[in-house]
Amino acid sequence: MEKNIGIFYGSSTGSTEKVAELLCNAFGQERCMVINVEDASKADLNKFAYLVLGTPTWEIGEMQEDWLDFIAELKKADLKKKKIAIFGLGDQEASADSFADGAGRLYEAVAEKATVVGAWPTEGYDFAKSMAIKDGKFVGLIIDEDNQKEKTPERVNAWVKMLKKEFK
Numbered sequence: 512m513e514k515n516i517g518i519f520y521g522s523s524t525g526s527t528e529k530v531a532e533l534l535c536n537a538f539g540q541e542r543c544m545v546i547n548v549e550d551a552s553k554a555d556l557n558k559f560a561y562l563v564l565g566t567p568t569w570e571i572g573e574m575q576e577d578w579l580d581f582i583a584e585l586k587k588a589d590l591k592k593k594k595i596a597i598f599g600l601g602d603q604e605a606s607a608d609s610f611a612d613g614a615g616r617l618y619e620a621v622a623e624k625a626t627v628v629g630a631w632p633t634e635g636y637d638f639a640k641s642m643a644i645k646d647g648k649f650v651g652l653i654i655d656e657d658n659q660k661e662k663t664p665e666r667v668n669a670w671v672k673m674l675k676k677e678f679k
């Protein structure tokens with residue numbers, strides 16, 4: 512089977528990398544490739560019809576640092592025909608006022624250029640503010656490995672089930 516799903520992630524302490532791998536396992540290894548944005552180029556974006564983009568939030572409300580560099584490439588890429596899904600990691604207790612803001616910033620960077628799919632309900636999380644909410648839902652899958660690690664597998668599987676209807 513053609514690998515038409517590219518899972519691009521940035522990760523400083525490994526949690527987003529772990530979730531990227533879990534997502535690829537759930538899609539099926541034969542369908543996807545996991546790529547660290549630290550090593551990625553614009554050409555890598557062109558290889559896939561479907562992009563899954565993941566960032567944790569760092570420095571109070573920012574994308575992970577490797578994304579800050581790669582976002583320029585993403586903005587230059589032709590994303591018109593792509594379907595994109597976003598995932599984000601954050602800490603809803605320690606960062607209740609900027610929970611998963613990085614995912615919201617990533618969404619803003621691509622929303623006008625591509626079709627973004629995979630909005631995710633906010634139920635089951637406890638926080639005050641998040642830039643990752645659009646029309647009452649998260650812009651994509653939000654994972655909290657700091658406080659709700661036990662929920663990660665079921666969240667990943669439910670989201671991938673949803674995305675499989677979009678990613679043919």
Ligand SMILES: Cc1cc2nc3c(=O)[nH]c(=O)nc-3n(C[C@H](O)[C@H](O)[C@H](O)COP(=O)(O)O)c2cc1C
Pocket residue numbers: 521522523524525526527528567568569570571572573575600601602603606609610611612656657
């Ligand atoms: C210094 C620092 C700042 C952080 N800032 C935020 C934040 O503003 N919002 C948030 O939701 N999480 C924040 N976090 C939590 C991380 O996003 C979370 O631990 C994430 O799982 C790390 O992912 P990584 O291991 O892939 O780098 C912060 C963590 C640290 C250590």
